[in-house]
Amino acid sequence: DVFSSVYKLKLLAIKEGRLLEIFKEYKESISSGKIMSASLNILYDQLEHTVNVSSRDESYQENPLNILHLLHRYLHKWPLVLDNVFCDSCLISDPERDFASAYNKFKEDCPDWPIEYDLQGAVRSLLRLRTTYILDIDELITGEIHGEKTEALPWDLLELILVETEALQMLDETIQWCDSILNSFQNTLTEQSNRFRISIIQTKARIYHKASFTRNAAKILEEFKEEGTLSVKEDYQLYLKESTDNLENLDEIASVKDWPIHKREIDNHEKQLCRGKQKKSTQESSKLYCYYSNTRIPYYKAKAEEMNKDPKIFVFHDVIYEHEMDFLKREAYKKFQRSGLQQYGKGVDNSDDIRLSYTGWVWSTDLTARRVTHRIHLITGLDTTDRSLFSSSEAYQVVNYGIGGFFNVHRDNLYNPIWGPPAGEDHESVRGSGDRVATWIFYMNDVREGGATIFSELNTRIPVEKGAAAFWYNLLPNGEIDTRLLHGGCPVLLGSKWISNKWIREEGQMFRRPCRLQYNATT
Ligand SMILES: O=C(O)CCC(=O)C(=O)O
Ligand SMILES: [Fe+2]
Numbered sequence: 001d002v003f004s005s006v007y008k009l010k011l012l013a014i015k016e017g018r019l020l021e022i023f024k025e026y027k028e029s030i031s032s033g034k035i036m037s038a039s040l041n042i043l044y045d046q047l048e049h050t051v052n053v054s055s056r057d058e059s060y061q062e063n064p065l066n067i068l069h070l071l072h073r074y075l076h077k078w079p080l081v082l083d084n085v086f087c088d089s090c091l092i093s094d095p096e097r098d099f100a101s102a103y104n105k106f107k108e109d110c111p112d113w114p115i116e117y118d119l120q121g122a123v124r125s126l127l128r129l130r131t132t133y134i135l136d137i138d139e140l141i142t143g144e145i146h147g148e149k150t151e152a153l154p155w156d157l158l159e160l161i162l163v164e165t166e167a168l169q170m171l172d173e174t175i176q177w178c179d180s181i182l183n184s185f186q187n188t189l190t191e192q193s194n195r196f197r198i199s200i201i202q203t204k205a206r207i208y209h210k211a212s213f214t215r216n217a218a219k220i221l222e223e224f225k226e227e228g229t230l231s232v233k234e235d236y237q238l239y240l241k242e243s244t245d246n247l248e249n250l251d252e253i254a255s256v257k258d259w260p261i262h263k264r265e266i267d268n269h270e271k272q273l274c275r276g277k278q279k280k281s282t283q284e285s286s287k288l289y290c291y292y293s294n295t296r297i298p299y300y301k302a303k304a305e306e307m308n309k310d311p312k313i314f315v316f317h318d319v320i321y322e323h324e325m326d327f328l329k330r331e332a333y334k335k336f337q338r339s340g341l342q343q344y345g346k347g348v349d350n351s352d353d354i355r356l357s358y359t360g361w362v363w364s365t366d367l368t369a370r371r372v373t374h375r376i377h378l379i380t381g382l383d384t385t386d387r388s389l390f391s392s393s394e395a396y397q398v399v400n401y402g403i404g405g406f407f408n409v410h411r412d413n414l415y416n417p418i419w420g421p422p423a424g425e426d427h428e429s430v431r432g433s434g435d436r437v438a439t440w441i442f443y444m445n446d447v448r449e450g451g452a453t454i455f456s457e458l459n460t461r462i463p464v465e466k467g468a469a470a471f472w473y474n475l476l477p478n479g480e481i482d483t484r485l486l487h488g489g490c491p492v493l494l495g496s497k498w499i500s501n502k503w504i505r506e507e508g509q510m511f512r513r514p515c516r517l518q519y520n521a522t523t
Contacts, residue, residue: 003118004402005358006496017055026099125404137180172256178204215243273454274490295378325444332360332398362396383508391429392508397501409488434506442500450493
């Protein structure tokens, strides 16, 4: 899939420029003889403008609505162009044949040509963004997200959104979308838009029925009891039959805001942290300092910022150079794979509900990577070298998040306290190297909005800052798991988030981070 890496989507957008060229060549090759049909002309005009902008401006795909439009074009607009070129009544001659062969060749050479699964995933991501950052649905429909304006969402995308909200059992969310869509209709309805409107009303009634507001559901469809399609009338009859009381006693439809809490999507603590709504108390944050931290060598001081006192969480600013970040991204891209999730006893899980990103592992074999790894050693004092056996750290896990990319809260340690090490699943290099004693994360670009790293039990939020790194210990000095370090990556609202994880193993740290005299010392 492509929707799980914004970087991949950017490449896909650039490639689309070639499709437009193919279309343009076709248009020019036939202009002398016959003329292009009206519907093809409309398609051409629509695509020309958008694709020109989208394929040339790299930052265009950093907006999730633009990504939806991009996937929608690949899946539903371009096939339509192909169909129209080969319409039944048309005479097929050289221009059509040239167009088709160029189009098919392009598709063959494009391993990332999107599939419906991508569009579905992108819609689900939009919904995750919507509920995490409480985006305004009216604005989204008109193409506005967080103050950025782009094209309005077409009907078939709106329909898909409703299919997904319903499939995800987000009942109140479905109603809110239905209401916003219904409000967006102007007074003058064409036959087509009226049909669409009725289908939305039908969906709305169905959701009220699912939420056990049966009388409300019937009331919503009451206006169609005489005239309306068969299926609308059938729904109406069904809801009416199931209603215990008659409709006359019902004045108003129960607004979703008045629905009982168990029927609504809840705003949880993690979402609030992502929005920056949950904060530390002034007393707590006043104890957090910034300072130049000593390193292993006297002439290098690191810009340290404390993010949490106990357990300690640090951010080190300006610890990686532009060319080093470019190197890591470039090397990782060559080995990109959909991010999995190592879970004890379960192997690798590729679920979209847990983590949405692409991953490439980069070893410190090259001088550039070795310098970076050495710098982490200088700052933390830990042995960070990675080697093929008994390695003190893992290779860089370079990650690029997808549309609305995120990582649910988790802990980084691999060992299960009862069963011990993840037998057979650990990479050869770190087998026998112990658990992930510490985590180091490089942030390798600025994310325009969203994407912070949050620690849900510590009210700590680290905003993404290019060139900075986060650092913390996952284990207590006695080797036990520090359960307080539950953390996650917030969904990326605008931008493309690149990070590099460096997990430092226990092996090699016995003199660098010795256990304390007191068995259960926490620092
Ligand atoms: O993306 C983030 O901010 C957190 C990533 C993370 O926790 C991980 O990759 O283990
Ligand atoms: Fe993590």
